[in-house]
Amino acid sequence: LNFELKKIDWNSLIESKDPHVSWPLFKNTLHTLCNKYIPKKVIRHQFEPPWFDSDCDRVRREKEKWRVKANSENGTNYDREKYRKSRRDLKKIMNLKMRINVQDDDDTSLI
Numbered sequence: 001l002n003f004e005l006k007k008i009d010w011n012s013l014i015e016s017k018d019p020h021v022s023w024p025l026f027k028n029t030l031h032t033l034c035n036k037y038i039p040k041k042v043i044r045h046q047f048e049p050p051w052f053d054s055d056c057d058r059v060r061r062e063k064e065k066w067r068v069k070a071n072s073e074n075g076t077n078y079d080r081e082k083y084r085k086s087r088r089d090l091k092k093i094m095n096l097k098m099r100i101n102v103q104d105d106d107d108t109s110l111i
Helices: 002-007 010-014 019-037 054-071 077-102
Strands: none
Protein backbone atom coordinates (compact mmCIF):
# COMPACT_ATOMS: atom_id res chain seq x y z
CA LEU A 1 0.00 0.00 0.00
CA ASN A 2 2.74 2.45 0.98
CA PHE A 3 4.64 1.65 -2.21
CA GLU A 4 1.57 2.34 -4.34
CA LEU A 5 0.85 5.57 -2.46
CA LYS A 6 4.42 6.77 -3.05
CA LYS A 7 4.15 6.04 -6.77
CA ILE A 8 1.23 8.43 -7.21
CA ASP A 9 2.10 11.93 -8.36
CA TRP A 10 -0.16 13.73 -5.93
CA ASN A 11 0.84 17.19 -7.14
CA SER A 12 -0.35 16.57 -10.66
CA LEU A 13 -3.45 14.80 -9.42
CA ILE A 14 -4.75 17.57 -7.19
CA GLU A 15 -2.68 20.61 -8.16
CA SER A 16 -4.60 23.81 -8.89
CA LYS A 17 -7.93 22.17 -8.33
CA ASP A 18 -10.70 23.30 -6.10
CA PRO A 19 -10.71 21.49 -2.71
CA HIS A 20 -14.22 20.26 -3.46
CA VAL A 21 -12.78 18.46 -6.49
CA SER A 22 -9.44 17.43 -4.95
CA TRP A 23 -10.89 15.80 -1.85
CA PRO A 24 -13.06 13.23 -3.71
CA LEU A 25 -10.11 12.41 -6.00
CA PHE A 26 -7.83 11.83 -3.04
CA LYS A 27 -10.48 9.88 -1.11
CA ASN A 28 -11.35 7.63 -4.07
CA THR A 29 -7.69 6.91 -4.81
CA LEU A 30 -6.98 6.02 -1.19
CA HIS A 31 -10.16 3.98 -0.87
CA THR A 32 -9.36 1.99 -4.01
CA LEU A 33 -5.85 1.18 -2.80
CA CYS A 34 -7.06 0.29 0.68
CA ASN A 35 -9.60 -2.14 -0.77
CA LYS A 36 -6.88 -3.66 -2.92
CA TYR A 37 -4.17 -4.11 -0.27
CA ILE A 38 -5.87 -4.31 3.12
CA PRO A 39 -7.47 -7.69 3.79
CA LYS A 40 -10.97 -7.84 5.13
CA LYS A 41 -11.55 -9.55 8.46
CA VAL A 42 -14.63 -11.73 8.52
CA ILE A 43 -16.41 -11.84 11.85
CA ARG A 44 -17.76 -15.34 12.38
CA HIS A 45 -20.54 -14.28 14.71
CA GLN A 46 -22.10 -10.96 15.64
CA PHE A 47 -21.13 -11.33 19.30
CA GLU A 48 -17.65 -12.72 18.65
CA PRO A 49 -15.12 -9.98 17.93
CA PRO A 50 -12.16 -10.66 15.59
CA TRP A 51 -9.66 -10.73 18.44
CA PHE A 52 -11.58 -13.43 20.33
CA ASP A 53 -9.35 -16.47 19.87
CA SER A 54 -8.81 -19.90 21.42
CA ASP A 55 -7.05 -18.42 24.48
CA CYS A 56 -10.09 -16.25 25.22
CA ASP A 57 -12.43 -19.18 24.65
CA ARG A 58 -10.43 -21.44 26.98
CA VAL A 59 -10.56 -18.88 29.80
CA ARG A 60 -14.27 -18.23 29.11
CA ARG A 61 -15.07 -21.95 29.43
CA GLU A 62 -13.08 -22.13 32.66
CA LYS A 63 -15.04 -19.15 34.04
CA GLU A 64 -18.34 -20.75 33.04
CA LYS A 65 -17.38 -24.00 34.76
CA TRP A 66 -16.69 -22.17 38.03
CA ARG A 67 -19.86 -20.07 37.67
CA VAL A 68 -22.00 -23.19 37.51
CA LYS A 69 -20.25 -24.67 40.55
CA ALA A 70 -20.42 -21.43 42.56
CA ASN A 71 -24.13 -20.90 41.86
CA SER A 72 -25.15 -24.49 42.56
CA GLU A 73 -26.75 -25.50 45.86
CA ASN A 74 -23.51 -27.27 46.81
CA GLY A 75 -21.34 -24.25 45.94
CA THR A 76 -18.59 -23.58 48.46
CA ASN A 77 -16.63 -20.45 49.28
CA TYR A 78 -13.74 -22.00 47.37
CA ASP A 79 -15.96 -22.32 44.26
CA ARG A 80 -17.10 -18.71 44.54
CA GLU A 81 -13.53 -17.50 44.95
CA LYS A 82 -12.38 -19.52 41.93
CA TYR A 83 -15.28 -18.01 39.96
CA ARG A 84 -14.26 -14.47 40.94
CA LYS A 85 -10.65 -15.19 39.95
CA SER A 86 -11.70 -16.70 36.62
CA ARG A 87 -13.84 -13.60 35.89
CA ARG A 88 -10.82 -11.36 36.52
CA ASP A 89 -8.65 -13.60 34.32
CA LEU A 90 -11.18 -13.42 31.49
CA LYS A 91 -11.37 -9.62 31.71
CA LYS A 92 -7.58 -9.37 31.65
CA ILE A 93 -7.10 -11.58 28.62
CA MET A 94 -9.99 -9.96 26.72
CA ASN A 95 -8.56 -6.47 27.34
CA LEU A 96 -5.07 -7.63 26.35
CA LYS A 97 -6.25 -9.28 23.10
CA MET A 98 -8.36 -6.26 22.20
CA ARG A 99 -5.45 -3.88 22.87
CA ILE A 100 -3.09 -6.00 20.76
CA ASN A 101 -5.62 -6.03 17.94
CA VAL A 102 -6.24 -2.27 18.04
CA GLN A 103 -2.75 -0.97 18.74
CA ASP A 104 0.12 -2.28 16.68
CA ASP A 105 2.66 0.51 17.11
CA ASP A 106 5.65 -1.71 16.35
CA ASP A 107 4.67 -2.22 12.73
CA THR A 108 6.50 0.50 10.79
CA SER A 109 4.82 -0.47 7.52
CA LEU A 110 1.50 0.86 8.73
CA ILE A 111 0.39 4.29 7.62
